Amino acid sequence: MATIPLRKGNARLPPEVNRVLYVRNLPFNISSEEMYDIFGKYGAIRQIRIGSSKDTRGTAFVVYEDIYDAKTAVDHLSGFNVANRYLIVLYYQQTKMSKKFDQKKKDDELAKMQEKYGVSTKDK
DSSP states (O other), X not given: OOOOOOGGGGOOOOTTOOSEEEEESOOTTOOHHHHHHHHGGGXXXXXXXXXXXXXXXXXXXXXXXXXXXXXXXXXXHTTOEETTEEOEEEEOOHHHHHHHHHHHHHHHHHHHHHHHHTOOGGGO
16 A cells, blocks of 8 residues: 655644745846746745835745745745845745834834924934
C-alpha cells in the first residue's frame, strides 16, 4: 500500500506565515507584468496590488493561492535585486499595519491641537 506524500513534508509553519506578502523597496516604474514574472515563479498568484499614491509608491501586496508558495517566495525573494534595488519581502501582518495608521492619526490630531492652542514644539 503506497502512501501519498503530504505537500512539502507537512512542515509546521510559524504563526506569522500567511498567503499575503508585503513587498517594499520596489522600483517606482515596475509594471504588473514584471511583478507577475518575478513572483509567479514560486506559485499561483491570486492578486497583486502595486502602490500608486505618493505614500505607497515602491510597495505592493502579493496574494498567493497557497501558503507554502508564499513561504517559498519570501525565502527566495528577500534581498532579490530588481533594477538595482533590493526587495524587502515580508508577511503581511494586520496588527502592525493598523498600528502605523493609528500612530499617523494620533500625530495628525496632536498637530491640530497644537495649532488650535498656539503651542509649538520649537519653543522648548
